[in-house]
Structures are given as C-alpha cells and as structure tokens.
Amino acid sequence: MSRENPWSNPDRLPAEEAQDLARFIDQRAARPDQRQAHDALLAALAPQAGERLLDLGCGSGVLTRRLAAQVGPSGEVVGVDISRAMLDYARQQTAADQVSPAPRYEQADATSLPFPDGYFHGALMARTLMHVPEPQAVLAKLRRVVIPGGRLAILEADWGTVAVDHSQRELTRRILAWRTDHVDGNNWMGRQLVRRCLEAGWQVRTVQGLVSIGRNEETTHFGSLRRCAALALEQGVITQAEHDAWVAELDERLAAGLFFASINEYIVVVTA
C-alpha cells in the first residue's frame, strides 16, 4: 500500500518528472504558508555576514539563494543535494536570478558529506530529514562538518497533526492516516526532531511550533488534500464514490469560503 517516495532521490524518476519536482519546490515556496515557514527557519538560523553555511537537501536552491544574499561576498554558501536534476535546476535559477555572490552546489548523499571537519559555521535542513532512510546517520555527519558550537536549524512538518473540517469523519481519518503512514517518507519527523537531535549528540537551543493554516487555494493545503485523495483512490484505500464525495465537499467549502485545514510544523535549532 506504500508508494515509492520520489523525494528520496528524484534522479530515479524520468528526467522530465525530476525537473517538474524542482520547479514544484520553487513554485510551492512562493505560497504564503511555505514562505512563512522558510522565513521563520532563516530567522532561527540568523545567518551573519561572512559565515560559511550549508543548505542540506537544497532542492531547487530556493533557500540557498536567500542564504547567499545574507552572508554576502565575504561568506560562502553551499547547497548539497543527492539529485543532479535538482542541482541543475538550482544552478539555472541562481544564474537567472543573478544571485551575487552565487552559492556553490555539490551533489552528495547527506550521509557522506564531502567537507572537512568543522568546515561550516552553521547549516540548515528544510523538509529533507523525513525523506532520508538513515536520519540518525545524517544528523551525525552534519555534526562533524559544523564547527564546535556551530548551529543547525531544521524545519519539518508533521502530517499526524493535519486537521481538516469535513463532515465525513471516518473517511477523513482513513485518508489522512493512510497518507501519514504510507506516502512520501517519515511523516512523523516533526514530532521526532528534538529526540533525534539529542540522540545524535546535538544540544537543543530552541524549539518552535508553527501552525500552518489554509483557508483558500493560495496556501498548499487544498491542493495537497486533493492529492491525498487521488493517491488513496489509486492505491485502493478509498472507493471512487468515497473519493468523489470527499473532494466534492472540499470544493464546495472552498467555493463558499468555508474551507479550513491546518498542519503543525516545527523548527528546531541545535548546536554541535
């Protein structure tokens, strides 16, 4: 009943689909809920001019480009991703946006980072840890490449906290529980972040919770719930009739201005 997670290595997809995922990250990042989370993550990391910073699982480079602007010409920003397709897109977008100084992009698996010990003053990792098969190994490797006392800021959502106002409670629970347990990686990573960081030897500095609320189509919630229903149908978790009824109610609520959904996201800042 589980699907393969496309985010664990987009290069396993056909080239065009991998490019689409990169474009999707950039477009999604412009939506208000994602922008709020990314802004909060950058504020939590608090980049300083002249620092050397890592963006691990940089994807389209959407945060890498913002970091580069913040550290300025005396600093250095490196975006690392497992996917060549993501990095190709990130390089193109960095050139198109004329980001100066430009960040550097390197292809690597998060469990084998090609940098000397203590190379970075700090690092961030947004919506990536949930997609890696060995999160503890990644947290340990990150500790090696950050200077002693250096910081890591992590952002993860928790799909187990999704709330949707819908009249069909049992069906809603069935769709969301299946989505949480079987689609796109470890969807409980949000609630596990603090424990996992402590177990990997990091010191926890701050823990912040964001409640991301969707009431219209501008945020990602509506599209992502429709996708859940489509996947649940495809995988035989719900029937066509259940799918159509569930989605029709969401559509009606949206049209009437009555749609409401939310998800909790967590930002944890830890030091080495």
Ligand SMILES: C[S@@+](CC[C@H](N)C(=O)[O-])C[C@H]1O[C@@H](n2cnc3c(N)ncnc32)[C@H](O)[C@@H]1O
């Ligand atoms: C959901 S995207 C997040 C992109 C970006 N950080 C953001 O916040 O929009 C997850 C990214 O992690 C990358 N990734 C997944 N597993 C990885 C691994 N083992 N090592 C490095 N990158 C990985 C994927 O290729 C993808 O670009």
